[in-house]
Amino acid sequence: MFVQFTAEPSGSPMSGVLIAKALRGRGDAVDAIFGRPGSCAALYEAEGCAVHHLPHGLWLTADRWYRQLRRWGLDLTAARQFSRLIRETKPDVVYVNNITGAAAALAARWHGIPCVWHLRELFQDVGGEVADPPLGGRSIVRLALNRLASHIVAVSHAVRKNIVGERPAVPVSVVPNAAFAAFFSERRSPEECRRLLGLPLTGPIIGMPGTLRPMKGHGFFLEAARLAHARHPECHFAITGSGQPAYRAELEASIAGTSLADRVRFLGNVNDMAAFYRACDVICVPSRSDPCPRAVIEPLAIGTPVIGSDVGGISETLDHGRTGLLVPYDDAKALGIAFERLLGSPEERARLATAARARAEAEHREDLYCDRVLRIIDSVRSKNES
Numbered sequence: 054m055f056v057q058f059t060a061e062p063s064g065s066p067m068s069g070v071l072i073a074k075a076l077r078g079r080g081d082a083v084d085a086i087f088g089r090p091g092s093c094a095a096l097y098e099a100e101g102c103a104v105h106h107l108p109h110g111l112w113l114t115a116d117r118w119y120r121q122l123r124r125w126g127l128d129l130t131a132a133r134q135f136s137r138l139i140r141e142t143k144p145d146v147v148y149v150n151n152i153t154g155a156a157a158a159l160a161a162r163w164h165g166i167p168c169v170w171h172l173r174e175l176f177q178d179v180g181g182e183v184a185d186p187p188l189g190g191r192s193i194v195r196l197a198l199n200r201l202a203s204h205i206v207a208v209s210h211a212v213r214k215n216i217v218g219e220r221p222a223v224p225v226s227v228v229p230n231a232a233f234a235a236f237f238s239e240r241r242s243p244e245e246c247r248r249l250l251g252l253p254l255t256g257p258i259i260g261m262p263g264t265l266r267p268m269k270g271h272g273f274f275l276e277a278a279r280l281a282h283a284r285h286p287e288c289h290f291a292i293t294g295s296g297q298p299a300y301r302a303e304l305e306a307s308i309a310g311t312s313l314a315d316r317v318r319f320l321g322n323v324n325d326m327a328a329f330y331r332a333c334d335v336i337c338v339p340s341r342s343d344p345c346p347r348a349v350i351e352p353l354a355i356g357t358p359v360i361g362s363d364v365g366g367i368s369e370t371l372d373h374g375r376t377g378l379l380v381p382y383d384d385a386k387a388l389g390i391a392f393e394r395l396l397g398s399p400e401e402r403a404r405l406a407t408a409a410r411a412r413a414e415a416e417h418r419e420d421l422y423c424d425r426v427l428r429i430i431d432s433v434r435s436k437n438e439s
Contacts, residue, residue: 054083054084054086054138054139054142054144054146054147054148054157054161055069055072055073055076055083055084055085055086055097055102055148055150056086056109056135056147056148056149056150056154056157057069057085057086057087057088057150057151058087058088058089058109058110058150058151058153058154059087059088059089059091059093060087060089060090060091060092060093060094060097061089061090061091061092061093062091062092062093062264062295062322063264064173064230064346064347064348065150065151065173066087066091066093066096066150067093067096067347068150068173068230068231068347069085069097069150070093070096070097070100071231071233071419071422071423072148072150072423072426073085073097073100073102074100074423075423075426075427076427076430077100077101077102079427082103083097083100083101083102083103084102084103084105084138084142084144085097085102085103085104085105086105086106086107086135086138086157087104087105087106087107088106088107088108088109088110088153089108089110090106103142105138107131107134107135107138108131109128109131109132109134109135109153109154109156109157110128110131110151110153110154110156111124111125111127111128111131111153112124112125112128112153112155112156112186113152113153113183113184113186113194114153115186115187116184116187117187118187118188120187121186121187121188122188128155128156129156129159131156132155132156132157132159132160132163133160134156135156135157135159135160135161136160136163136164138160139160139161139164139166140164144166145166145167145434145437146166146167146168146169146430146433146434147160147161147166147167147168147169148168148169148171148430149168149169149170149171149202150171150173151171151172151173151174152170152172152173152174152183152194152216154170155197155201158170158197158201158202159201161201162200162201165437166437167203167204167433167434167436167437168201168202168203168433169202169203169204169205169206169429169430169433170198170201170202170204170205170206171205171206171208172198172205172206172207172208172212172213172216172217172344173208173212173344173345174212174216174344175211175212175215175216175342175343175344175365176191176215176216178215179211179215179342179364179365180268180340180341180342180364180365180382181215181268181342181344181365182266182268182342183216194216195216195217195218195221198216198217198221198223199221199222199223200222202223203223203433203436203437204223204224204225204226204429204432204433205217205221205223205224205225205226206225206226206227206228206426206429207225207226207227207228208227208228208229208230208344208345208366209227209229209344209345209365209366209369210227210369211344211345211365211366211368211369212227212344212345212365212366213225213227226425226429228422228425228426228429229345229350229366229369229370229416229417229422230345230346230347230350230417230422231350231417231418231419231421231422231423232347232350232351232353232354232413232417232418232419233351233419234418234419234420235327236327236330236351236354236355237354237413237414237418239327239330239331239355241327241328241331242331243331243332243334246328246329246331246332247332249325249328249332250291250320250323250325250328250329250332252289252291252318252332253289255287256287256288256289257285257287257288257289257334257335257396258288258289258290258291258332258333258334258335259278259281259288259289259290259291259333259334259335259336259337259392259396260290260291260292260293260329260330260332260333260335260336260337261274261290261291261292261293261336261337261338261339262293262294262326262329262330262336262338262348262351262352263293263294263338263340263346263348264294264295264296265292265294265295265296265297265300265301265304266296266300267300267341268340268341268342268343269294269339269340269341270339270340270341270362270382270383271292271304271339272304272307273339273341273362273382273383273385273388274290274292274337274339274388275290275304275307275308275313275317276385276388276389277337277339277385277386277388277389277391277392278290278313278316278317278389278392279308279311279312279313279389280385280386280388280389280392281389281392281393281396282312282313282316283312284393285392285393285396285397286312288316288392288396289316289317289318290313290316290317290318291317291318291320291329291332291333292304292317292318292319292320293320293321293322293323293326293329294321294322295321295322301319304319305319326351327351327355330351330352330355330357331355331357333352333357334357334358334395334396334402335357335358335359335360335392335395335396335402336348336349336352336357336358336359336360337359337360337361337388337392338359338360338361338362338367339360339361339362339380339382339388340361340362340364340365340367340382341362341364341382341383342364342365343361343362343364343365343366343367344365344366345365345366345369345370346361346366346367346370349361349367349370349371349377350370350413350417352409353370353376353377353409353410353412353413353417354410354413354414354417355410356406356407356409356410357406358377358378358395358401358402358405358406358409359371359376359377359378359405359409360377360378360379360380360388360391360392360395361377361378361379361380362379362380362381362382363379363380363381363382364382367379371409372408372412375405375408376405376408376409376412377405377409378391378394378395378405
């Protein structure tokens with residue numbers, strides 16, 4: 054049983070597809086459970102998974118103790134629904150693919166089924182989006198992880214430290230995210246990819262991938278873009294992803310009437326991200342916090358140089374000056390200088406891209422990722438059978 058909070062396009066369900074694909078590839082039956090519907094569910098169906106919709110994932114969303122009690126009650130109801138589904142499907146392992154899946158983990162505990170809990174988030178104290186619960190605080194989260202999980206997977210050492218803590222009661226493995234094999238095999242020219250996406254055929258392009266959420270640092274990116282554009286007026290900037298319409302409108306308003314107004318493209322959801330990375334001369338991931346972004350790993354696999362904020366899993370993925378550049382979050386001057394550094398040196402872009410590609414092949418291939426995760430699944434299954 055593979056449990057995913059949302060099927061909306063984002064890093065977590067896309068990474069989950071890799072796991073589901075690997076399980077199906079070796080003949081395992083997979084029931085994929087989504088708390089929210091979305092287009093990614095079709096990817097799981099295409100791999101032969103049985104797809105279910107079961108609302109859950111509210112236990113960490115309250116900002117007042119009384120709301121938290123109510124939402125715990127709703128997730129307890131969801132746990133009972135998971136319990137019924139477990140009785141119907143009889144899984145050997147329940148795999149929870151994000152921190153919000155306490156209901157599924159609890160149901161697995163009731164049935165004595167091993168649970169692998171895959172953590173992809175960070176708490177707000179390091180800029181993440183997970184708030185300490187009003188009741189019990191962070192200790193209640195760690196208690197749930199230690200009581201309900203048979204094995205914890207963290208996407209980075211930053212996540213392990215921040216979410217799991219120093220003395221976990223269950224085994225913890227750090228397994229960084231991976232890029233689909235298609236990113237490593239991309240062979241189209243930048244010009245072809247620019248035509249496909251309707252991007253300018255001349256002038257350098259700095260791209261920013263990811264969903265439209267404040268955590269991703271769009272304001273930081275646009276301020277640095279303004280500084281870089283003053284020195285490189287031929288440069289264009291492209292932003293992918295969707296989000297709240299009000300947030301996009303705010304970003305568009307921030308550049309209206311400025312020199313960036315006709316230089317920034319908001320592309321929305323891009324189905325062919327390999328084309329986007331290849332179309333760009335530089336990729337920027339300016340997040341205020343990030344557990345282990347696929348938006349860094351994928352361009353590394355393509356061979357496009359990356360500039361990222363020196364935070365969380367980005368710091369672990371990029372080796373500053375060798376496989377990419379790191380800048381302090383919200384230092385627009387430093388980011389603008391990094392843009393100028395790469396825009397002014399095709400040789401350095403090529404050097405970084407070559408080293409980055411080698412690192413991605415060594416650490417972030419699909420087959421390596423799946424092998425690591427399947428070994429964990431098999432270990433908890435074998436322990437439960439013995």
